[in-house]
Amino acid sequence: MFDYTEDMKEKLSFFNERQQKITEMVDKSGSLRVADLSKQFNVSEETIRRDFEKLEAQGLLNRIHGGAVRIEQKSEIPIPKRRAKNIEEKEMIAAKAASYVEDGDIIAMDASTTTLIMTKYIKGKSLTVITNSIGVSLEFAQESDIRVILIGGYLAESSMSLVGNFAERVIQDYHVDKFFFSCLGVDFKRGVSEIHEDQALVKKQLISISEELFLLADYSKFGEKSLFRLCDITEADYLITDNKVPINTIRELNNLGVTGIVGEKSD
């Protein structure tokens, strides 16, 4: 006889009851502490951390030191802010990155502030540039020796860039010598990550057709991790950063086979 009892549905839950509860709790209260949950559920703190790890991977919460917080789902419209400040570091990084661009290169550039700054250092060269940034293409529009390919897509107002899955089909036909891109976080374990899924998609595509990867990340990016993983840190060939990054970090990079480069003040 079949006996559909309560027990059966328990089995079917794809994550355990505790994780389910944690998800509800974080949605309700906004933040949770590892220590608290450990006591509350009568399990070790490690277990709670492993729960967090899984839930984070599923995009159900964000981990922070000491606990976890609810994911704020507001990134659609209200943050056109990501620009401006630590211009100084970005300027250094951009100038350094530009020095790796050679005549005849086919390069790709993402839609970040740093690459936008980069444009002024590589004007005058003879290049093919693939990008999804309207700003970058406008900068090169007047340059007769630079051929610009703008990847099509939905216009993301906040970053003035183009995103969307149909870039995929187009990008695959191209070969790129050097891809210059930024990210939201660089973490030795979690790799290179980005907060916006659509930007992440485009970058991943560009990564897949590029021979050399130049990751541009100022000091504030180190140790940060965000939801969407672009690639492993070791996949990058060069990581260009600024002089606020500890020398040990650079050493560690070099040990991993990533050429860590520190930009210098040029002005």
Add this chain to the structure above:
Amino acid sequence: MFDYTEDMKEKLSFFNERQQKITEMVDKSGSLRVADLSKQFNVSEETIRRDFEKLEAQGLLNRIHGGAVRIEQKSEIPIPKRRAKNIEEKEMIAAKAASYVEDGDIIAMDASTTTLIMTKYIKGKSLTVITNSIGVSLEFAQESDIRVILIGGYLAESSMSLVGNFAERVIQDYHVDKFFFSCLGVDFKRGVSEIHEDQALVKKQLISISEELFLLADYSKFGEKSLFRLCDITEADYLITDNKVPINTIRELNNLGVTGIVGEKSD
């Protein structure tokens, strides 16, 4: 010994959450003081400064002596300006054409002066717009109810538009209700023609996926013919022109099944 009660501490806020709160607070009030926040969150001033440092690096606020302020943002994308001949006629045509755009439409617009002018008459509507014109997309960038799809391609500097054969692959997936486009020549025998091959290609593609065709042509276009044929004149559903066109021409159009429409002065 200290004698503080639970409510004094209110320290469920840990690292990330505090930074998040600070971001909200600075957006709301415009400015914050280090000393105030230090008391409010029950952490040392150094901690608040480090928070500021990180948030500043992310471009979420600006630091000042003693505190931090909201960052005021200006658009850094230059809006391309255009000058053209027959502005008056084009204005009339554009306004008329815009009156055919309805809420909910999926429209396509080419990279002509007339469609660029058109944009100002259809702002505020709720639309999906497919275009290969950077100018058109920039005009709509701030419009929250307009979803812009920019067709990718090589950047043609002269017209600030995108051309190239890979538009084909992408365009085919879409359906367009109304396509608004211009041309170089309209001739009853030779049809609608264009001088630039690459622009012609994109327009042909858009024509093939569009239900209704709105051809925008001022009086100077009639009788002109150019190298690349876009379509037969009878394929257009509407032809919007100006009052310098002889009334006989309009009649002839109507006889061919094309609704000839004359724009009027609106100012």
Add this chain to the structure above:
DNA sequence: GGGTAAAATGTTCGATTATACAGAAGATAT
């Protein structure tokens, strides 16, 4: 039912992180 592989959980410990504190250097106001 017993055996076994896989998954979940616990334990330990070195590494990392957030934070406080103190003193020097810098900025501001009177």
Add this chain to the structure above:
DNA sequence: ATATCTTCTGTATAATCGAACATTTTACCC
């Protein structure tokens, strides 16, 4: 200018984390 407030720098410390390994629980198969 000088007194005061703010910031920066380095150091110390406690909490927290992550990795490796040990143990338990669960699932599955014969």
